[in-house]
């Protein structure tokens with residue numbers, strides 16, 4: 001029986017884009033379903049009753065939630081093609097550490113950048129630059145976070161590249177000025193078809209955010 005895969009997602013989601021990259025890396029076909037987060041489908045509420053968030057991957061009727069967990073699941077089920085996790089346990093721990101850092105630091109500061117104003121915005125900008133500079137230092141002169149090959153930590157972070165323009169516009173700064181190596185790394189990642197075809201155009205993200213800012217008065 002062929003695998004049946006449905007992805008509940010939202011186009012501009014940096015978490016959803018991770019799953020799209022992983023599926024593209026493995027060359028897996030799936031059905032994409034865009035969710036309206038203001039009016040969630042019954043299927044989303046039933047398959048992710050705990051968090052009620054996208055992405056959710058439904059594999060032969062069984063839901064898997066949380067982007068990093070979904071990506072690891074995909075990597076384990078389709079393990080023969082384009083491994084994303086390093087095979088060495090220590091390297092694997094490092095890959096998970098940096099992906100976790102991105103979720104804790106980059107996502108949080110980035111979210112505050114477009115949702116706040118004044119002093120809160122300035123604090124968010126500082127926190128984002130600090131987090132990005134830590135990542136710039138960790139990357140160093142390596143082509144990818146884990147060394148010579150594109151892997152889990154690259155996948156977890158590159159989806160934020162679609163959001164860089166929004167962060168820069170909302171906080172009036174240049175990421176490239178602070179972190180030139182990260183921009184070179186991002187362009188290197190974009191040479192992979194799995195990445196370039198999964199990442200949403202930065203202008204689309206910014207327009208979506210401008211709309212949300214207007215709607216909710218952020």
Ligand SMILES: N[C@@H](CCC(=O)N[C@@H](CS)C(=O)NCC(=O)O)C(=O)O
Nearest residue numbers: 013014015037053054055066067068
């Ligand atoms: N930790 C989750 C985060 C997922 C997440 O925050 N999804 C957002 C869209 S980017 C969402 O569904 N939000 C809807 C809501 O909070 O009601 C993951 O990695 O999948």
Ligand SMILES: *[C@@H]1O[C@H](CO)[C@@H](O)[C@H](O)[C@H]1NC(C)=O
Nearest residue numbers: 035036038039040041042043
């Ligand atoms: C919410 O979604 C349902 C089904 O997905 C649709 O029938 C309904 O019109 C939507 N409501 C709004 C307010 O968009």
Ligand SMILES: *[C@@H]1O[C@H](CO)[C@@H](O)[C@H](O)[C@H]1NC(C)=O
Nearest residue numbers: 168169170171172173174177
């Ligand atoms: C944006 O930053 C530049 C310098 O980095 C400054 O000259 C300019 O006034 C700032 N613009 C706004 C709208 O704050």
